[in-house]
Structure formats: structure tokens, C-alpha cells
Amino acid sequence: MSCPMPLLDHDTVQLAHGAGGRLSADLIDRLILPRFRSPELARLEDQAVLELPPGRVAFSTDTFVVDPIFFPGGDIGDLAINGTVNDVAMSGARVEALSVGFVLEEGFPLADFHRVLCSMEAAARAAGVRVVTGDTKVVGRGGCDRIFINTSGVGVIPDGVALSAAGLRPGDAVLVSGTLADHGMAVMTARANLGFQSTVRSDTAALNGLVADLLRACPGLRALRDPTRGGLATTLNEFARASRVGITLDEGAVPVRPDVRGACEILGIDPLYVANEGKLVAVVPADGADAALAALRAHPVGAAAAIVGEVVAGHPGTVAVRTALGAERIVEMPVGEQLPRIC
Amino acid sequence: MKHLQEFRDPALARKLLDGIAATVTRDWVIMEICGGQTHAIMRHGLDQLLPPEITLVHGPGCPVCVTPLETIDRALAIAARPEVIFTSFGDMLRVPGSRDDLFRVRSRGGDVRMVYSPLEALKLARENPDREVVFLAVGFETTAPGNAMAVKQAAAEGLTNFSEIVSHVLVPPAMEAILGSPDNRVQGFLAAGHVCTIMGWEEYVPIAERYAVPIVPTGFEPVDILSGILSTVRMLEAGEHGVRNDYTRVVHLGGNPAARAVVDEIFTVCDRKWRGIGTIPRSGLRLADAYAACDAERKFDVGDIRTEEPSVCIAGEILQGLKKPHECPAFGRECTPMTPLGATMVSSEGACAAYHRYARRDLL
Ligand code: SF4
Numbered sequence: 001m002s003c004p005m006p007l008l009d010h011d012t013v014q015l016a017h018g019a020g021g022r023l024s025a026d027l028i029d030r031l032i033l034p035r036f037r038s039p040e041l042a043r044l045e046d047q048a049v050l051e052l053p054p055g056r057v058a059f060s061t062d063t064f065v066v067d068p069i070f071f072p073g074g075d076i077g078d079l080a081i082n083g084t085v086n087d088v089a090m091s092g093a094r095v096e097a098l099s100v101g102f103v104l105e106e107g108f109p110l111a112d113f114h115r116v117l118c119s120m121e122a123a124a125r126a127a128g129v130r131v132v133t134g135d136t137k138v139v140g141r142g143g144c145d146r147i148f149i150n151t152s153g154v155g156v157i158p159d160g161v162a163l164s165a166a167g168l169r170p171g172d173a174v175l176v177s178g179t180l181a182d183h184g185m186a187v188m189t190a191r192a193n194l195g196f197q198s199t200v201r202s203d204t205a206a207l208n209g210l211v212a213d214l215l216r217a218c219p220g221l222r223a224l225r226d227p228t229r230g231g232l233a234t235t236l237n238e239f240a241r242a243s244r245v246g247i248t249l250d251e252g253a254v255p256v257r258p259d260v261r262g263a264c265e266i267l268g269i270d271p272l273y274v275a276n277e278g279k280l281v282a283v284v285p286a287d288g289a290d291a292a293l294a295a296l297r298a299h300p301v302g303a304a305a306a307i308v309g310e311v312v313a314g315h316p317g318t319v320a321v322r323t324a325l326g327a328e329r330i331v332e333m334p335v336g337e338q339l340p341r342i343c
Numbered sequence: 344m345k346h347l348q349e350f351r352d353p354a355l356a357r358k359l360l361d362g363i364a365a366t367v368t369r370d371w372v373i374m375e376i377c378g379g380q381t382h383a384i385m386r387h388g389l390d391q392l393l394p395p396e397i398t399l400v401h402g403p404g405c406p407v408c409v410t411p412l413e414t415i416d417r418a419l420a421i422a423a424r425p426e427v428i429f430t431s432f433g434d435m436l437r438v439p440g441s442r443d444d445l446f447r448v449r450s451r452g453g454d455v456r457m458v459y460s461p462l463e464a465l466k467l468a469r470e471n472p473d474r475e476v477v478f479l480a481v482g483f484e485t486t487a488p489g490n491a492m493a494v495k496q497a498a499a500e501g502l503t504n505f506s507e508i509v510s511h512v513l514v515p516p517a518m519e520a521i522l523g524s525p526d527n528r529v530q531g532f533l534a535a536g537h538v539c540t541i542m543g544w545e546e547y548v549p550i551a552e553r554y555a556v557p558i559v560p561t562g563f564e565p566v567d568i569l570s571g572i573l574s575t576v577r578m579l580e581a582g583e584h585g586v587r588n589d590y591t592r593v594v595h596l597g598g599n600p601a602a603r604a605v606v607d608e609i610f611t612v613c614d615r616k617w618r619g620i621g622t623i624p625r626s627g628l629r630l631a632d633a634y635a636a637c638d639a640e641r642k643f644d645v646g647d648i649r650t651e652e653p654s655v656c657i658a659g660e661i662l663q664g665l666k667k668p669h670e671c672p673a674f675g676r677e678c679t680p681m682t683p684l685g686a687t688m689v690s691s692e693g694a695c696a697a698y699h700r701y702a703r704r705d706l707l
Contacts, residue, residue: 252353268379268691270386324353325565327388329701332680 018138048132073201093155127206168243173289184274205278217295377535378405378692400664407690461493516626543598619659
């Protein structure tokens, strides 16, 4: 991190940091504001007043409670920015502004908070979005787990863009913007003491730029979603149900990094079900598939994009996968959390 | 891991499938012992690709599935105690006891934590000297050395707040129980590669002799499994029996001597009840008397346990290769991974779960 931690009177979060007095002001002025220099935020009013371009507004909120808060490839900070940017962007919207709310646990090291803020700043800059309003609360020890972050975002959907999970038609192509399961396995291998040197890194990234390029290249785009919790399997099941169509995946075409695949094998987890934080699934009409693929691959976060399957008229509401050996099986909605196996 | 691709190579798999089709002349029933193999078979659709003469039945090789209900109920009672940090592998958290599972105990305030190895539990014991750390040690020969090591380490460090509920099971006695049953229809075995890595395959030789069956230690990738099936079918067609090791890249006759030694030192062979199957003589491991202080079941008196098993569940017959999951009247109706009635539906390695996840081809 390039930004040095400012000298403060304390090195951990105190209850008084949330009490609205001098310590609160100190925390906001010296630690938080320097990271998010937007004119709206600098006014320190109780609300941000935004000038939005004409169009329909997309609005989303998400709360981040990840453990561990620092993991290979990212931390809770960039996750909180990218997660909400992506949720708004999946409507096809241009993301305009974000809010950020912190819940801090008494005793949380301010150096860790600073590190999280710096990666939020970097993520917001990379995504090209402003943080325009925010809030900080402190709870007593044990009241939360170190740090929780809520982010909300607004964006404006350009005229003519109407993406919907219910819009799939037989013949459409299914694309993913890159390798799957990186984020979930990075967090899981960071949590587990696996006894092997893991090279798996989170893929956390903002996808709003990629979405803009994709919409330009393929105006007929039917549906977009970022396959976070529950992974590709969940997203495709949701699509298939909403559109009352079948989807057939080609197992051999689904990109998974070899180290991620190895970690999945060891823990007995199917990469199709693992969370991603910097990938999107796009469904496009067959005649737009090549243009969409080219647009994805031309962008740095979409370099490993691939066409992974197609929408079919058979088995409506169900996702099937053609295995590399030519057999077919269904891909279910996952039940609960993915749990590592015993042997 | 970098060689994984080669064991999933479609061309090689196709060649093996052709080999099996060219060899088989009549019907054969082959059992894969291990739930990991069941899972791989269903996941890659191998059952769809094999010639119709070959019926694969699924064995008792899922430790989650065969852990007796009493043990699970006892674990739940211990996990609910306020002084206890209860640790277990992820798979065990969802297994239903008579009335509860570990997730529910946790939601009511029990300190239940998922660990990836018993050594992690040991670390918790070191860091929390005022708490009792209990580890639920289940599994086959594969996980026994690690679980034995944790006990040995705890004893060496003089840690008095670490204990295990030991419910280990052994594969060869289960194979004998299946082969010796009057209802048996299994004619050949794929033995579990992981287990043989530790134990070697010498134990299988007398079984193959006594019951005149082929036994083939096999890995978990499609090519491993298909080549295991091909070897088994070749032996069956030729009227041969014996052990043929097809998993030479990891399995050796004597297994891993260091791992075997620690298991022999810490654990003692005992009779063991298998959920759904019943008691199989000398088929389990318990803590040796010298390590009784680390035995959670002796440490925590939880009183009498009265178990209740749902009556529709036919998991026992499935685990013995007598029936297949979709022959259970509850399969996919009352019993789904969301509402499991038996352990074979809960465990990701369980046969019912594998069928539910992969084999409902009526939906396609
Ligand atoms: S489907 Fe459910 S009830 Fe039937 S045998 Fe399997 S676990 Fe038991």
C-alpha cells in the first residue's frame, strides 16, 4: 500500500470512535476521508445529492462478512467495492456512485482498518466509481467479527438495454468471462491449513468496464449475472428456471485453473459450485456469440473467457453437463454450504 | 495434480471402454467399495457408458454413512456441553442424529468448529487450556494415522484437555461381511486406492482366496476406475481370482509402514457397529487402553442414548450392494439432500446423494 498510516492517538478501535465525539471525527477525517475524495462525501452532509443521467436507476446493496478478512488476491475491502459494483453492473447499468457503511469491533487494529481502506480506495479507482456517502459504527468486543462492511450502489441503465434472467431462448450461447472457482478456493485454502503451498488467488475485480464493452459488441445480450455464492451451477439453475428452458454445459469447455482444480480435488469440492468475485456469466443469441467472446477476451479481466454451453428446448428448468467422456448428468442447485470431504 | 488431465483423458477412457465391451460375454456385478469412487462414477457418467452386462453396486465406503447413530447422538450430546469446543470435518456437521445435527447444536450456542485436520483441533486445545477440545475421529484406514498422531502428540505434550471420539472402521472385514452374506451378489471388487496407500494390499489376498473373487485396488479418476473394471472383468471372464493392483502409481504391497505403526500403537482393533448394516467383528478401531485419557466417550458421561432411525430408509441394503438408491421408495420424494432421511443422502460421498445429484436422467 502506498499510503502511509496516519499517526493516531490509538492503535485499535475504541468504543469512543463510534460515539460521535472527537475520536469519531478523528477517525473519519484522518483515516476514512483521505481514501475516498469525492466532492459529495467531502461535504459531510447526512446525504449525498447526486446528478444522475436520464434512464432507469439500478440500485443494489450487499453486506460483507468474509473470514479471513485478508486472503490471497484481496481482502474484505476490495470485495465490498467490487461486489456491489458488479451487482449493479449486471443490469447493464453504468455504475454512478457507492455508499459504504462500516461496523467495527472494539479492539480491531487501526492498521488493519487502514489496509482495508487503502484497498477500497484502489478498487474504487480501478472501477471508476465514487464513494459518495458512508457511515461508521463501533460495537463492543464480541458484537461483530472485527469488521463488517455494507456497500450500496446506484447506476443508470442506458435506453434499450433490458437484461433479464427470464429472457433466454433455445439456441442461445452461454459464456463465462474467465476461470471459475478462484475466489472461493482462495478463501477456503486460506482458512484451511492444507499442508501444501497454495497458489490459488481470489479473482476479485470490478466488471463494469467489461459489461460496457460487452454491451457495445453484442447489443442483443439476453442476461448477465456474476456467479458469486453458489457458483456457476446456481446461476445457470436460476436462469433455466426463470426462462423455463434447459441449459447444457460442456464440461471440457469450462475454464478452471490447474491449481484451483487441484485444491478442489483435495477438498472434494466441485468447481461449478464455488464462488467467484470477478467473473460474469453472459447469455447471448447464437449469432452474437463470437462477437461477445471477442469483446470479453479483449478486456484484461476477460482474457480467459470461453463459450461453455448452450440453451436448449429440452429438460426445461434443468441444467445438464456433458462430461468429457460424452455422458450427460444434471447439475443441481447446491444444498447449503460446500463442505470439504473427509477422505 | 499436474497429471490429473491424463487420468481423465477421453481417448484413453474410450479405449478402456472398448476393451471392456470386447471382453464381457455375460452379466457381472462389481462393487466399488469407496464412496469417492461412487461419486466419480456418477459424476463422470461412467455407469452410462459401460456395457449393460456390467452392474456396478456401491459399497459401504463412506465413513459418514456408516458411523453408527449412537456415536452421532453421543457426539451431539458432548458438543452441546458448555465447556466443550467440538471439532469435526465439514462432512460430519450435517449428518442427522436421531433428532439433531451438529449445525443445529451450533446454532443453539454449542461451540462447534469445522477443522481440516485433527492437528488443528490439537492446536485449539493448546490455545484454550480452560476448555475441553473434542475431535470426532471417523473414517477408514486413510484418516486413522492422522487421528492417531494427534492423540500421540497430545500425550507427549501432556495436554489433558484434548480427546477424541474414535469411530474408525476397517474396509477388509466389511468386504468379508458382504461376501459372506447369504444374499450377496457381488462377484468382484474395486478396492479403494486411498485405503491401500496406507495399508497396502496384502490384506486382500486371503479374502480373494477364501471367496474366490477378483479384487483390484483402483484410484479415483475415470481412467483409473475404467482400467480397474477392465482388469476385474478380464479376471471374471477367465474364471480367475486374486488381487491385481491397478493403482501402482500410489499403492504398494505393504502400504506405508510409518502410518501403520502409529495406528497400531494408539488404536486397538474392536468389533464395530456399522450404521444400517449392523455389527461386524473386528471391523473397527478404538483407542488403546493406555490412551483412555484421550477417549471423549469415557471422559464425558452423556447417559443412555436412545436412537431413532427412520423406518423407510434402506441405506443398509444399499451399502451392502443389495439395492440401488432409486429403489428406495423415499428417494427424491421425502428424502432429498435438503431433507435427508439417511446418512447416505447427507454425505457428499454417499450413494443416495450421488444418485440424487447426478443420476436423475428422467429429468433430461
Ligand atoms: S433415499 Fe434416503 S431414505 Fe432412501 S435409502 Fe437413501 S438415504 Fe435412506
